[in-house]
Amino acid sequence: MLDNKPHPIMARWPAQSPDKIQLYSYPTPNGVKASIMLEETSLPYEPHLVTLSDADVKSPEFLSLNPNNKIPAIIDPNGPDGKPLALFESGAILLYLAEKSGKLLGQSAADKHRITQWLMFQMGGVGPMFGQLGFFYKFAGSEIEDPRPRERYVNEAKRLLNVVNTQLEGKDWIAGDYSIADIALAPWLNALDFYGAKEVVGWDGYANVVAYVDRFMQRPAVQRGKAIPSRA
Numbered sequence: 001m002l003d004n005k006p007h008p009i010m011a012r013w014p015a016q017s018p019d020k021i022q023l024y025s026y027p028t029p030n031g032v033k034a035s036i037m038l039e040e041t042s043l044p045y046e047p048h049l050v051t052l053s054d055a056d057v058k059s060p061e062f063l064s065l066n067p068n069n070k071i072p073a074i075i076d077p078n079g080p081d082g083k084p085l086a087l088f089e090s091g092a093i094l095l096y097l098a099e100k101s102g103k104l105l106g107q108s109a110a111d112k113h114r115i116t117q118w119l120m121f122q123m124g125g126v127g128p129m130f131g132q133l134g135f136f137y138k139f140a141g142s143e144i145e146d147p148r149p150r151e152r153y154v155n156e157a158k159r160l161l162n163v164v165n166t167q168l169e170g171k172d173w174i175a176g177d178y179s180i181a182d183i184a185l186a187p188w189l190n191a192l193d194f195y196g197a198k199e200v201v202g203w204d205g206y207a208n209v210v211a212y213v214d215r216f217m218q219r220p221a222v223q224r225g226k227a228i229p230s231r232a
């Protein structure tokens, strides 16, 4: 609901519980950031499956919520000042849900900024670069004969893995205590498995990263959230 009127997206994805946070997503590395966060914080929510097909993400109803035609997006009927708030961009959603719940954004102002720093590192670095690696290594770009795009993104992925591996030395989580920075980062590190790119980046050589992703995947909220919305 926005200004007491149903949001236009609800014409296509109706809300059964309009008093709960409405999540529009698909279980990709970006999508599961939102569902894992909602599971970690126990905020009540209702998930809606929006597939990556143009018929869904480019539908007028979805574009009314995210003009950038990408999942995830949310509507909180009870946002700041008790008013509805619609949001897209997974990093913005993580920050919002952390502030709303008072969870996973550290204890002090300095913690918050360090966590935000690693969140931005994922949003501006690991996500876009690994996404391009997936395109040129597994998907349509893998048919391109020129080796330079693949080499560029393989090398950039290795460089980023080295940054993360070094930061994790002697630590369980990327920015101190478990935080939204981990919820942003770990699903993208794990995406190298889906891309079949673990061997080409030398995954097993990044021991701290390997242990980190395993640690993240063992969390019960991660186990639940990574399968939401259900694709069934």
Ligand SMILES: N[C@@H](CCC(=O)N[C@@H](CS)C(=O)NCC(=O)O)C(=O)O
Pocket: 028, 029, 030, 031, 052, 057, 069, 070, 071, 072, 088, 089, 090, 091
């Ligand atoms: N920067 C955005 C990226 C979101 C994104 O790339 N979503 C992909 C799935 S992982 C998507 O919806 N793709 C559909 C399309 O581009 O048509 C975020 O973090 O929310």
